[in-house]
Amino acid sequence: xxxxxxxxxxxxxxxxxxxxxxxxxxxxxxxxxxxxxxxxxxxxxxxxxxxxxxxxxxxxxxxxxxxxxxxxxxxxxxxxxxxxxxxxxxxxxxxxxxxxxxxxxxxxxxxxxxxxxxxxxxxxxxxxxxxxxxxxxxxxxxxxxxxxxxxxxxxxxxxxxxxxxxxxxxxxxxxxxxxxxxxxxxxxxxxxxxxxxxxxxxxxxxxxxxxxxxxxxxxxxxxxxxxxxxxxxxxxxxxxxxxxxxxxxxxxxxxx
Amino acid sequence: xxxxxxxxxxxxxxxxxxxxxxxxxxxxxxxxxxxxxxxxxxxxxxxxxxxxxxxxxxxxxxxxxxxxxxxxxxxxxxxxxxxxxxxxxxxxxxxxxxxxxxxxxxxxxxxxxxxxxxxxxxxxxxxxxxxxxxxxxxxxxxxxxxxxxxxxxxxxxxxxxxxxxxxxxxxxxxxxxxxxxxxxxxxxxxxxxxxxxxxxxxxxxxxxxxxxxxxxxxxxxxxxxxxxxxxxxxxxxxxxxxxxxxxxxxxxxxxxxxxxxxxxxxxxxxxxxxxxxxxxxxxxxxxxxxxxxxxxxxxxxxxxxxxxxxxxxxxxxxxxxxxxxxxxxxxxxxxxxxxxxxxxxxxxxxxxxxxxxxxxxxxxxxxxxxxxxxxxxxxxxxxxxxxxxxxxxxxxxxxxxxxxxxxxxxxxxxxxxxxxxxxxxxxxxxxxxxxxxxxxxxxxxxx
Numbered sequence: 267x268x269x270x271x272x273x274x275x276x277x278x279x280x281x282x283x284x285x286x287x288x289x290x291x292x293x294x295x296x297x298x299x300x301x302x303x304x305x306x307x308x309x310x311x312x313x314x315x316x317x318x319x320x321x322x323x324x325x326x327x328x329x330x331x332x333x334x335x336x337x338x339x340x341x342x343x344x345x346x347x348x349x350x351x352x353x354x355x356x357x358x359x360x361x362x363x364x365x366x367x368x369x370x371x372x373x374x375x376x377x378x379x380x381x382x383x384x385x386x387x388x389x390x391x392x393x394x395x396x397x398x399x400x401x402x403x404x405x406x407x408x409x410x411x412x413x414x415x416x417x418x419x420x421x422x423x424x425x426x427x428x429x430x431x432x433x434x435x436x437x438x439x440x441x442x443x444x445x446x447x448x449x450x451x452x453x454x455x456x457x458x459x460x461x462x463x464x465x466x467x468x469x470x471x472x473x474x475x476x477x478x479x480x481x482x483x484x485x486x487x488x489x490x491x492x493x494x495x496x497x498x499x500x501x502x503x504x505x506x507x508x509x510x511x512x513x514x515x516x517x518x519x520x521x522x
Numbered sequence: 523x524x525x526x527x528x529x530x531x532x533x534x535x536x537x538x539x540x541x542x543x544x545x546x547x548x549x550x551x552x553x554x555x556x557x558x559x560x561x562x563x564x565x566x567x568x569x570x571x572x573x574x575x576x577x578x579x580x581x582x583x584x585x586x587x588x589x590x591x592x593x594x595x596x597x598x599x600x601x602x603x604x605x606x607x608x609x610x611x612x613x614x615x616x617x618x619x620x621x622x623x624x625x626x627x628x629x630x631x632x633x634x635x636x637x638x639x640x641x642x643x644x645x646x647x648x649x650x651x652x653x654x655x656x657x658x659x660x661x662x663x664x665x666x667x668x669x670x671x672x673x674x675x676x677x678x679x680x681x682x683x684x685x686x687x688x689x690x691x692x693x694x695x696x697x698x699x700x701x702x703x704x705x706x707x708x709x710x711x712x713x714x715x716x717x718x719x720x721x722x723x724x725x726x727x728x729x730x731x732x733x734x735x736x737x738x739x740x741x742x743x744x745x746x747x748x749x750x751x752x753x754x755x756x757x758x759x760x761x762x763x764x765x766x767x768x769x770x771x772x773x774x775x776x777x778x779x780x781x782x783x784x785x786x787x788x789x790x791x792x793x794x795x796x797x798x799x800x801x802x803x804x805x806x807x808x809x810x811x812x813x814x815x816x817x818x819x820x821x822x823x824x825x826x827x828x829x830x831x832x833x834x835x836x837x838x839x840x841x842x843x844x845x846x847x848x849x850x851x852x853x854x855x856x857x858x859x860x861x862x863x864x865x866x867x868x869x870x871x872x873x874x875x876x877x878x879x880x881x882x883x884x885x886x887x888x889x890x891x892x893x894x895x896x897x898x899x900x901x902x903x904x905x906x907x908x909x910x911x912x913x914x915x916x917x918x919x920x921x922x923x924x925x926x927x928x929x930x931x932x933x934x935x936x937x938x939x940x941x942x943x944x945x946x947x948x949x950x951x952x953x954x955x956x957x958x959x960x961x962x963x964x965x966x967x968x969x
Binding site for chain 2: 314315347353355356365367368369371372407408424428
């Protein structure tokens with residue numbers, strides 16, 4: 267479904283991703299872990315089409331197409347979804363109105379009939395139940411005045427409504443208490459299927475107790491330096507990142 | 523400077539021909555005030571940018587234009603021409619003025635509750651002489667303001683609305699000022715008097731529109747008087763042609779515990795000055811001054827607020843939002859004057875602006891004059907661009923870039939529109955905003 271080949275990305279003069287390789291097949295859950303500043307969020311944002319980053323090398327193939335040539339909205343319409351680390355507050359734009367507009371843009375792109383207000387509300391309420399969200403959040407402006415936990419839940423709620431093929435969760439677990447974490451994980455797990463893939467970007471292993479990944483990758487200084495199964499996450503939790511960084515440095519020294 | 527003098531002279535010369543024309547008629551009691559206003563205009567001349575209150579706005583284009591005082595040879599509009607300017611789903615009386623003159627044929631007065639009088643100002647001279655005597659030209663400052671002086675010297679027609687004590691007028695009164703295609707640029711001086719008695723309630727809409735695209739000048743003055751515990755909402759809609767000049771002065775006199783809302787939506791005109799001047803003259807009054815101005819091309823929109831707290835325990839709230847595109851220029855001048863005895867004043871002013879292009883410009887200037895010592899006055903102004911983070915967020919959910927932009931601009935405008943309580947009017951204005959916005963048509967797809 268997603269093939270990232272030797273991806274290099276700069277912000278200004280600073281190279282953040284230095285040749286990332288990653289293949290994600292439909293039905294799989296991959297976790298990208300790594301210390302702060304390793305480039306995890308950059309990778310997530312580049313996949314969603316953030317224009318502030320300059321891709322200087324490599325390619326990203328999504329469902330057989332060059333993802334990097336697609337506008338952010340086109341990516342969304344083709345089924346890419348990013349759950350933001352810092353969801354944006356948009357005063358004056360109602361949550362319901364916004365999400366209905368998004369869903370209908372995507373449905374239109376896929377040749378499906380647009381949902382009317384009633385049908386949309388039925389769908390939205392059903393998904394809100396899944397995320398144990400207060401109905402009143404629907405009538406508020408997008409993320410405005412939401413608590414940190416409400417914002418993260420709102421991201422997963424949007425994901426549940428839009429039903430993306432490739433979901434990228436960017437530190438969705440940060441700032442969540444254990445109950446909220448469980449609820450958010452339930453929302454994500456409800457979307458698991460053989461046609462969908464999920465990329466979980468996280469600093470901690472905690473979330474992975476609830477969203478069990480097929481593969482775990484460690485990103486250090488802009489490169490994936492180690493990959494393994496779900497047990498790698500536990501090892502990182504127990505031993506920290508220093509040993510992986512040391513291994514990576516040794517490997518770089520050896521090839522140099 | 524020479525051009526300005528020439529401009530003033532031509533009005534003096536004009537007055538000598540105009541005065542005999544009104545002097546012998548029902549206007550006779552107002553001859554002294556006319557003369558005083560003209561004399562004052564002659565002294566003041568048109569303001570220049572040296573004048574602190576006009577620092578950001580040059581009225582030279584108005585001063586230099588030789589305007590005709592009547593619209594002879596103008597088109598005769600038909601009733602169907604008014605359709606775009608009516609509010610769907612709202613039953614209301616409409617007074618229509620064509621190039622400054624009341625048009626009985628185009629106006630439609632519905633049956634009004636007892637205690638409500640609505641007529642043209644010219645007709646009110648004979649029907650309600652006492653009310654006119656008591657209020658007309660008593661509030662608007664022809665001593666200090668050249669345009670008000672000019673209007674007062676040349677006033678001939680406009681609207682008169684009187685709501686008797688204890689009367690609630692549910693339906694808004696729509697005052698529609700149409701300008702038509704004329705042979706030469708025309709100047710008009712609409713003059714309105716709205717008198718709300720004690721404990722009365724009413725909504726008035728002042729709406730300036732063009733049927734042709736020519737240069738003309740509307741120099742309107744509206745005096746609003748609201749008695750004790752009275753409630754009044756005033757809407758100003760400026761949607762004239764991009765060639766038109768418009769100076770609108772709204773002077774509000776508020777008695778004890780009265781509540782007034784002034785809403786303005788400006789999208790039209792080449793050079794627009796929107797003066798709003800409430801005086802909170804009785805204890806416990808409150809005043810909301812809410813506005814949205816959207817300019818593009820070479821439009822110039824100047825909003826001059828002067829909120830006067832003359833009594834204790836009054837609240838005023840100013841919220842003005844500007845969206846400026848093209849090479850347009852916007853001005854927000856918000857002055858709050860708190861008189862010596864106006865203790866416990868609570869005055870707040872907020873002006874927020876979005877600049878959509880590099881050539882667009884805004885000057886925003888708060889000004890507080892406080893002579894009392896126990897007051898709460900706050901002001902804040904912001905100037906910014908459309909939030910790119912928010913655009914990316916919307917796009918990442920599938921909403922196209924241009925639609926995302928339109929959506930954010932609309933949301934910004936909507937903050938002003940939401941304060942407008944009459945739903946059919948608000949919906950109509952939302953449509954006006956949508957049509958104005960670049961790519962606003964996209965909103966229909968996503969709404």
